[in-house]
Amino acid sequence: MKVYLDNAATTAIDPVVFEAMKPYLLEEFGNPSSIHSHGRRVRSAIERSRKTVAELLNTSPSEIFFTSGGTEADNMAIRCTIDDHGIKRVISSKIEHHAVSHTVEELAKEGKIQLDHVNLDGEGVIDMDHLESLLKSGEKTLVSIMHANNEIANINDIEKIGELCEEYGAKFHSDTVQTMGHFKHDLQSLKTHFIVGSAHKFHGPKGVGFLYLNNNLKINPYVTGGAQERNMRGGTENVYGIVGMAKALEIAYSEMGEHATYIKSLKSRMIDRLKELVPGVQFNGQSADVENSLYTVLSVCTPPSDSNDMMLFNLDINGISASGGSACSSGSDIGSHVLAELDRDPQRGAVRFSFSKFNTPEEIDYTVERLAEIVGETVS
Ligand code: PLP
Numbered sequence: 001m002k003v004y005l006d007n008a009a010t011t012a013i014d015p016v017v018f019e020a021m022k023p024y025l026l027e028e029f030g031n032p033s034s035i036h037s038h039g040r041r042v043r044s045a046i047e048r049s050r051k052t053v054a055e056l057l058n059t060s061p062s063e064i065f066f067t068s069g070g071t072e073a074d075n076m077a078i079r080c081t082i083d084d085h086g087i088k089r090v091i092s093s094k095i096e097h098h099a100v101s102h103t104v105e106e107l108a109k110e111g112k113i114q115l116d117h118v119n120l121d122g123e124g125v126i127d128m129d130h131l132e133s134l135l136k137s138g139e140k141t142l143v144s145i146m147h148a149n150n151e152i153a154n155i156n157d158i159e160k161i162g163e164l165c166e167e168y169g170a171k172f173h174s175d176t177v178q179t180m181g182h183f184k185h186d187l188q189s190l191k192t193h194f195i196v197g198s199a200h201k202f203h204g205p206k207g208v209g210f211l212y213l214n215n216n217l218k219i220n221p222y223v224t225g226g227a228q229e230r231n232m233r234g235g236t237e238n239v240y241g242i243v244g245m246a247k248a249l250e251i252a253y254s255e256m257g258e259h260a261t262y263i264k265s266l267k268s269r270m271i272d273r274l275k276e277l278v279p280g281v282q283f284n285g286q287s288a289d290v291e292n293s294l295y296t297v298l299s300v301c302t303p304p305s306d307s308n309d310m311m312l313f314n315l316d317i318n319g320i321s322a323s324g325g326s327a328c329s330s331g332s333d334i335g336s337h338v339l340a341e342l343d344r345d346p347q348r349g350a351v352r353f354s355f356s357k358f359n360t361p362e363e364i365d366y367t368v369e370r371l372a373e374i375v376g377e378t379v380s
Contacts, residue, residue, distance in 0.1 A: 002319045003363040007201075008150050008178060008297050008354035009323055013244070014203040020247040021205065024240035032237055033228065042239055049246035053197075053210060056253050059187035065211045065229050066242050070177040070198035071099040072222075073211035074144075076233070077173045077194035078103050080219035081142050082112060085171065089114045089139040091131065095124050095152070095338040100144050100175050118145070122343025124154050124285045131161065135168035146175040147183075147195075148294035151338040151352055152285025155179075155293060162191030171217070177201055177209075178294055181252035182260070193217050197249070199241065203356070204248030208241030259357045264295045266355050270364045274300060277372035284342060284350055297354045300371075301344060307374050308349030315351070318370040323352045 004012070024045060030038030032046050047061070054061040067073045078100065081087055090104045090113045108115035116134050119127040126145070135141065143165050148155045158174045165172035173194040176185060181202025185195060193216075198209040213219065219232075226234030252259075268290050274281045284299035286292065302308055312324045324336075339350055353367070 001363070001366050003321065003359075003367055005320060005322045005353040005355065005359065005363070005367060007356040007359075008352065010200045010206065011203045011356050012358055013200075013205060014248060014251060016251060017204055017244045017248045021240040021244040024243050028239075032239060033226075045243050046237055046239060049242045052246040052250055056249055057185050057187050057195075057212065059212060060215065062230075063187070063212055063215055065213060065232050066237060066245075067196075067209045067211055067233065068207055068238070069200070069209040070097075070175070070196050073194075073196035073198075073209050074099040074173070074175055074177075075103055076211050076219075076222040077196065077213070078142065078144060079107070080222055081171050081173070081193070081217070082107060084219045085140070085142075085217075087113065087140050087142045087171065089116065089137075089141045090144060091116045091118060091134050091141055091170070092144045093118050093120060093126060093146070094341050095120065095149055095154075096144065096146055097150055097175055097177070098337075099177075100146065101337070104144060113142075114139070120341055124149065124152055124338070124342055126156055126161075128157070128160065128164075132164055132168075135164055135170055141168075141170040142173060143170050144173045144175070146177075147179045148176075148297075149285065149338065150178045150294075150297070151336060152299045152342070153287035153294040153297035154285045158192065159190060166191045178296070181249055182256070182294070182296055184253070184256065187212060197245075199245035199248055202248050202252045205241045205244040208238050208245050210245070255357070260295060262357060263355045263359075264290050266359055266361065266364050267295055267298050269361055270298055270353060270368060273365060273368040274371070277368055278302065278375055282344075282348070284339060284344065296356065297352060300351045300353065302349035302351065302371075302375055304345065304347035305349065305375050307377060308347075311349050311351055311371075311374065314374045315367075315370065318374075320367050320370060322367075323354075324350060 030042045032043040050061040119130040172192045176195040177198045180197035193214045195212045200206040223233045280303040282301040287299040
């Protein structure tokens with residue numbers, strides 16, 4: 001049996017999305033910047049896609065900018081705000097995705113910003129009082145805190161963080177890559193300057209994403225060299241990617257309730273079966289709180305065992321694709337910067353399983369049985 005449980009890394013493209021993209025790979029090949037009819041038809045497809053994304057997020061098309069994915073959108077938000085708004089300090093957390101953490105660390109190394117990290121508890125939950133006390137200091141600040149963590153599934157209260165940022169006059173960027181298409185974002189009520197999306201996390205194509213940039217904030221172009229994306233990002237657009245992303249988001253929104261219920265049932269099943277078959281199993285972060293975490297992700301903390309180092313390899317041999325992360329116990333393994341921040345036994349292993357609408361209960365049962373065998377063979 002082949003089982004794909006690495007949907008937080010990337011998802012399979014939905015065949016309906018692929019069908020929507022096909023005309024823009026074949027017959028509709030014009031350059032959207034050309035003024036002739038071949039170009040104009042393609043330009044309209046891009047603008048229709050922008051309108052679709054904007055309507056789903058309850059905002060205006062003028063606030064949506066297409067990018068090459070989540071990493072670029074995060075970079076654009078952070079780097080442009082710092083350069084163009086005289087920001088001298090960034091508040092972030094130590095468990096952001098590298099698209100954010102490496103970017104702000106680099107800016108701190110260059111001396112452009114002071115970087116402050118908000119305190120986290122042993123499960124990776126943000127200390128909101130500490131965040132408020134940092135915000136009170138009066139520096140011109142950008143807060144960059146993700147919506148849901150891609151490794152441990154914790155969800156941050158970005159509504160509350162947005163309110164705090166507004167109260168203290170800070171700019172707010174949230175990396176929403178893992179929740180886009182899985183949770184609704186209403187940009188009329190969310191007090192944020194930037195959120196981001198990446199199509200391949202919600203059954204769209206790879207290499208395309210978007211940045212929502214609040215109309216009240218002006219930034220200079222991120223990529224120069226062309227007038228595309230209203231002068232903000234030069235370069236001929238990834239037309240079929242953009243069309244596919246809009247279709248994928250449309251499907252995700254129309255099926256969200258049904259899929260959330262289904263995927264939560266798979267996650268609950270995995271938790272229950274693991275507790276039955278793997279004595280001593282634990283879960284990292286808040287990922288086992290099915291109703292209050294990113295429901296697509298379960299981070300399993302396996303008991304101390306000689307097999308932990310080889311866990312992903314052994315799962316792979318059994319046809320199961322998942323991803324890992326160890327808390328940096330050996331010199332050669334740089335490990336997971338997220339798990340390293342948690343209060344957990346470093347002797348335990350960590351496997352991240354992440355689900356999609358295409359997974360089945362049979363796949364969950366098969367995976368837990370194989371995992372139990374692997375752990376059982378060498379429990380120390
Ligand atoms: N942010 C988060 C939370 C992610 O999980 C990812 C992808 O793993 C990214 C950003 C980067 O997105 P992309 O692959 O589109 O560059």
